[in-house]
Amino acid sequence: MESVMKGFIVTGTDTDVGKTVFAAGLAQALRAAYWKPVQAGLEDETDSQKVARLAPDAEVLPEAFRFRTPCSPHHAALVDGTEVQDSYLHLPASDRPLVVEGAGGLMxxxxxxxLGADVFQRWDLPVIVCARTTLGTINHTLLTLNAMTTYDLELAGIVLIGDEEPVAEKAIADFGGGPIIGRLPFLDPLDAQTLAEAFAQNIKLDLLDG
Ligand SMILES: Nc1ncnc2c1ncn2[C@@H]1O[C@H](COP(=O)(O)OP(=O)(O)O)[C@@H](O)[C@H]1O
Ligand SMILES: [Mg+2]
Incomplete structure (x- = not known):
């Protein structure tokens, strides 16, 4: 890790893989500032609300864009009669390390x-990739890592989320070209305390590159 840690972008192979839960664990562990630049979907708990609930010692910064519809931001913005503007896509200033969560995956x-990957390219932050452990994850993870190379994004590490799956883990380690920093199991109950404990037990931040 850098001596002065600027923070990380948290992305994933897909929506619903557990990026927000991981980002909350990371933000809590680093006492970081969490930032969700684009929130699409306002009816259920937003990602920022979830992080505020799961990471009591993190600072949750306001989103740059909030759209009502839970779908791809380009369309969610259209439904609301607006669009994402570059002038708001600057990393917020904070004296804490930043944990930035994108929307869905890179593409x-x-x-x-x-695309999300175009925006991440502008931000000089290493990227953590969250991946499921279930069937299909080898392909999705390697495709994501491949796109990171195409977009010249710096890989900080890979996090697996879910039940143990040693075959997938080994393939991702063998082909992925970056450190797997741990596997966050499904937690029941999932709350600030169980997350902090599981994070401390399973995620090795010292393995992060960048
Ligand atoms: N480690 C975990 N343990 C228990 N539930 C989890 C875990 N990770 C994610 N979830 C649940 O799975 C769903 C999707 O997780 P979320 O972090 O919001 O995904 P993403 O940000 O990738 O869309 C949520 O309901 C969340 O509470
Ligand atoms: Mg999320």
Whole structure:
């Protein structure tokens, strides 16, 4: 890790893989500032609300964009009659390390002419990739890591989320080209305390590159 840690972008192979839960664990462990630049979907608990609940010692910064519909940001913005503007896509200033959570995965459109990966490229932060352990994850993870190379994004590490799956883990380790920093199991109950304990037990932040 850098001596002065600027923070990390947390992305994943897909939506619903557990990025927000992992980001909450990371933000709590680092006493970081969490930032969700684009929130699509306001009816259920938002990602920022979830992080505030699961990471009591993190600072939750306001989102740059909030759209009502839970779908790809480019379309969610359209439904609300607006679009993502570059002038708001700057990393917020904070005296804490930043934990930035994107929307879905790297190749999700934030605007008709802009993918998540394009935005991440502008931000000089190493990226943590969250991946499921279930069937299909080897392909999804390696595709994501491949896209990171294409977009010249710096890989900090890979996190697995779910039940133990040694075959997938080994394949991702063998082909992935970056450290697997641990596996966060499914927690029941999931709350600030169980997350902090599981995070401390299972996630090795000292393995992070970048
Ligand atoms: N480690 C975990 N233990 C228990 N539930 C989890 C865990 N990770 C994710 N979940 C649950 O799975 C769902 C998707 O997780 P979330 O972190 O919101 O995914 P993403 O941010 O990738 O869309 C949520 O209901 C969340 O509470
Ligand atoms: Mg999320």
């Amino acid at each position: 999700v459109p934030w605007r008709q002419d802009l």
